[in-house]
Amino acid sequence: MDEHLLIQKYFSNIGSAYLAEHNVEVSIGDDASVTSANINSQYINSIDTSILGVHFLESMTPEEIAYRACVVALSDLAACGAKPCWYSISLTFPEFNEDWLSEFSSGLNRFSEEYKIPLIGGDTTKGYLSITVQVMGQVDSGKAILRSNAKENELILVSGKIGNAFLGLKQLEENSTSKNYQDFYKSPKARIELGMELVGLATSAIDISDGLLQDLNLLCESSNIGAEIFADQIPTSSKKILLELINSGDDYELCFTAKESDIDSIQDISRKLHIPITVIGRTNSSQELVLFDESKKRMEIGSGYKHF
């Protein structure tokens, strides 16, 4: 099958119900896609590659692989408070297999329906299984939440439970009969609704893909601040392997900063969206990230996910 027919068969009409509302004029099938923009908007772009054996497991289904690769990319938009507009995908796969492609396509459909965005462009190449997803979102002009805008003496908060994806990954790797955490790894959620609600409230944000402490450290560096974090306040499903959990990555929860005076509004959002949000510490002017245990003794921080 030639690339053109392959794209037509498995990648056209994914999320096509959402083309018009996102001003997509030409979608899959031309040299490139054509969209028009809204005035008074900022556009947020991100690109993310998922590779077999590094970012997802061989045991996952093509449906799960497609869905997860897209959510992981979209998570960067959540951290900016953006509303997703559309996405494009470059898929590298080793051999032509109708069943595999058809299932992969189902995963894209699930993603498109859940986040209500169309797939508007693609490329396919032959090689080791790898998926690059590019996502575009928008926010009102000047409203994008950046990771560089935190100030000292603000609250540091996280959504969800940290380390659940790691627990799921372990269950998957060990082929465990316990499956209660597996979906946190296989089917993460991009915290889009939360990010959008936090526009105007969060002073900075980052998504936790490489481990809470490592990502928070990036936020601190970008904002030129320091932070005090309290280990016993970090929401995890187990306290026994706390450091492992908070450095494990793959959670795609949001870590963000906010003024103390906004805590009530943030708790309202938490209730409204049924997403736990927890204060885990406070920013300061120290330029250093410090983790304390329950007796306020400094703890070793460890390290998060290493790409190389």
Added chain:
Amino acid sequence: MDEHLLIQKYFSNIGSAYLAEHNVEVSIGDDASVTSANINSQYINSIDTSILGVHFLESMTPEEIAYRACVVALSDLAACGAKPCWYSISLTFPEFNEDWLSEFSSGLNRFSEEYKIPLIGGDTTKGYLSITVQVMGQVDSGKAILRSNAKENELILVSGKIGNAFLGLKQLEENSTSKNYQDFYKSPKARIELGMELVGLATSAIDISDGLLQDLNLLCESSNIGAEIFADQIPTSSKKILLELINSGDDYELCFTAKESDIDSIQDISRKLHIPITVIGRTNSSQELVLFDESKKRMEIGSGYKHF
């Protein structure tokens, strides 16, 4: 080195002189990049993956690999008549090597300077060498050249010489002492200036990446027309292996259609840009692509690049 420092060191400030003119507000270093849009513009997006051994040779330098991967992606914008705005890149590479990354970064710089666009986002992962480049361009609203808009009884034209990249690839693969065609493969040009000049003149266009006849066939299918092409009019550097040359791909020249009454304007553009433009045939209502030899006998068409 962690991913953050790696991106800072090798991927920040590439083409940064062009950030402001393309309304880029946040570039590399945040979760995502932030841009704003012009009203009365259409935005053109494309994504393209280049893989070692499939889209480029192991013998090429990291500088050449980076440059080529970007040009190849940008070529899709040329076919739409778009002015490039910015690009993002997802790089997968097998091991951390400062020299390699530094040279790769030089190739991105050469590309950014030549096309005057900034790199605004990136992702790095460990794995088999592969580069995915996403490009964004703009045209005035309603002016994007599509591949679906050709009508019957129009001229079919191509830029440049077809098959030169194939001749260059052969010289490279054979480690030939003749190097006169190698740059056509290693350093292709995206026909951006030509595409921009053709806005309002070309009724449809496609870039020739998979072979002239195969790509022209896609244009015909998209436009629901047929075409007659005359082999002896196709500009090639050799007539001996004509079919091989015109089916070889990798040229990144433009194939486009235009009204006969616009031929003088098109020839003016050809002279102004010093790019040969040649009429190679004519569209018709037949739904079929037919190739004629010099005695107007039908020739076998052969086939272009197969992705799978």
